[in-house]
Every structure is written in C-alpha cells, then in structure tokens.
Amino acid sequence: MSVKPRIKLDKKEVKKGDLVEVKALVSHTMETGQRKDAAGNTIPRKILNKFTCTVNGKEVFAADFEPAVAANPYIQFKFKATESGPVVLTWTDDDGSKIVGEESIKVS
Amino acid sequence: MTGLNRRQVMMIGAGALAAVTIGASIGPAEAANDSQDLINKFTGGKTATEGKVKLDLPEIAENGNTVPMTVTVDSPMTEQSYVSEVLVVADGNPRGGVATFRFSPASGIAEANTRIRLAATQNITAVAKMNDGSFFTTTKQVKVTIGGCGG
Numbered sequence A: 001m002s003v004k005p006r007i008k009l010d011k012k013e014v015k016k017g018d019l020v021e022v023k024a025l026v027s028h029t030m031e032t033g034q035r036k037d038a039a040g041n042t043i044p045r046k047i048l049n050k051f052t053c054t055v056n057g058k059e060v061f062a063a064d065f066e067p068a069v070a071a072n073p074y075i076q077f078k079f080k081a082t083e084s085g086p087v088v089l090t091w092t093d094d095d096g097s098k099i100v101g102e103e104s105i106k107v108s
Numbered sequence B: 001m002t003g004l005n006r007r008q009v010m011m012i013g014a015g016a017l018a019a020v021t022i023g024a025s026i027g028p029a030e031a032a033n034d035s036q037d038l039i040n041k042f043t044g045g046k047t048a049t050e051g052k053v054k055l056d057l058p059e060i061a062e063n064g065n066t067v068p069m070t071v072t073v074d075s076p077m078t079e080q081s082y083v084s085e086v087l088v089v090a091d092g093n094p095r096g097g098v099a100t101f102r103f104s105p106a107s108g109i110a111e112a113n114t115r116i117r118l119a120a121t122q123n124i125t126a127v128a129k130m131n132d133g134s135f136f137t138t139t140k141q142v143k144v145t146i147g148g149c150g151g
Helices: B006-026 B035-043
Strands: A006-009 A019-025 A048-055 A058-065 A074-080 A085-093 A098-107 B053-056 B060-063 B067-073 B083-090 B097-102 B110-116 B122-130 B135-146
Touching: A006 A085, A006 A098, A019 A085, A048 A074, A058 A074, A058 B110, B035 B083, B035 B122, B053 B122, B053 B135, B067 B083, B067 B122, B067 B135, B083 B110, B097 B110
Parallel strands: B060 B135
Antiparallel strands: A006 A019, A019 A074, A048 A058, A048 A085, A058 B097, A074 B110, A085 A098, B053 B067, B067 B110, B083 B097, B083 B122, B122 B135
C-alpha cells in the first residue's frame, strides 16, 4: 500500500529555538474492529497504531492511536528547532507496514 | 406461561428493576468501557490533580465520526520539568482509549491536535504525566448528535 502522507511545516527556515508546527494527514480507513459487514461478520481491526516524528534522527514527538482516532488520521504538533536536518514522520499499521513521509528544515 | 407463578413473575420484575438501578448508578460510562482502568494503569494508582491540562473540544459535535481535539499542557518543557506523556480516554465509546501523546524537552511545547471518534455524548479525560512523576488531569463533556462508531 503506497499511501503518500501530506505533511506541512509552517516554516522551513527557522532560527534556533523557534517552534515549528507540523500538520500531517494520511489516508487510512482506521477500521475500528467494531463494525460488521453486510453478512454480519465483524470487520477486523486495522488501524495505524503508532506515530513518530524524528528530526535528525531524534524523536521529538510520538503518539499511540486507538480505534477512537478518526479515519484519515490528522495530527498536528510542534517541536523546537535545534538543528537542520530531515523531519521524518512514520505511521505504523497494525499489520506492521509503515507509512513514511519526509520534509526538511534549515536552522540558522 | 404454565409453570410461572405469580411469585416468579414478581421476581423477574424486581430483577429488571435492580438492573436498571445498577445501570443508572454507573452513570454515562458503560460497564464495558475501560477508561477508568486505563487511567489507573497510566497513573499507577496515583491521583491526578485537576489543572494544567487543557482540552479543546467542541461543546456539541454534529458528527461523531470526526471531532477535532486539541490537548495542551501548561509546562516549561525544559530538561528539568517537562510533560512526558498525555493519555486521552473517552468514557462512552466501546473502548476507552483514544490516544497517547509522548513529548520530550525537544517538543518545546506540549500541544497536540488530532481528530477523534465519539460514539455518543460523553466525557473526554486527558491525563498528563510530568517527568517528576506527578499527574494532572482535566475532563470535558462533548454532546454528540450523530455517533461515530456505528456501521
């Protein structure tokens, strides 16, 4: 499944110590495991259960999602810019597959 | 109805009444919802103090399938004092857990926004864990017009 997450940083060139806001949206049904199909069989749970954001390899924010997170999960958070480098966002699916998106920031 | 005498009928009635009373005493949280267990597990039995945590949720959500939620914790976010984790639970969903956010001093600010599902009108509780082992909490009720967990 090649889903491309949509990631937006509010600024890409920042001064050291500034806060950078990250908004990210990824297409995913986030099947809760509570619903039933037309035949009355439970549709198995399939959600993105983990999200991490690293800047230059260091984790700045992470989240664990439960089925109560809406479909096409949206996440918005901030981090403090300390060094230039890649901003990597990773979502982990229940089946172990990963959705990865990357941006970069320049810190002056 | 043969074999069911008056006394038995009365007992069934009393049992039904008792069930209703028990249900009412539990309140909006359904017996199957594990939100309180999740909080207890998260805090390790410690009591969380009201305050510092802010939950931004609409008072009335027209569509429970996607309810915007922002959680903010008032903290300096330095190496000495920062928020390490925030647990969010909902007491009226089939399952209590909503999300857990993990912060560090590198986060700069303890703030996160996402969209959640709410099955019915219910209370949302956020519990923040500080690096010194203290806990802060807040609860907010959201009225839901259309639930978000049905088929």
